[in-house]
Amino acid sequence: MSEILKYKRGSIKQAPLTEGSPNWDEFSEMYWEEIEAGVEANQPGFKVVRKLLSDKRFDK
Template sequence: MLWEEIEANANANIIGFRAIRKLLSDRRFDK
């Protein structure tokens, strides 16, 4: 893989992780 591809994948994973964590904290761990 090219470094650009690795960097793009890392950024996408970070954004996805933040979105999922936000949803989980809002819905499931709100109790």
């Protein structure tokens, strides 16, 4: 996911994440497949991160 974050605005990391979710540094070390698996497992914060990374408004 660190490759994806390179093409996103830095302000994306200011988005609040739900309690109990990994922080942005932990998310940046994950693969997209891990994000998708977290969404499917309904883990906290994963849906928000996937939505933000998929949103074209945060592209550079």
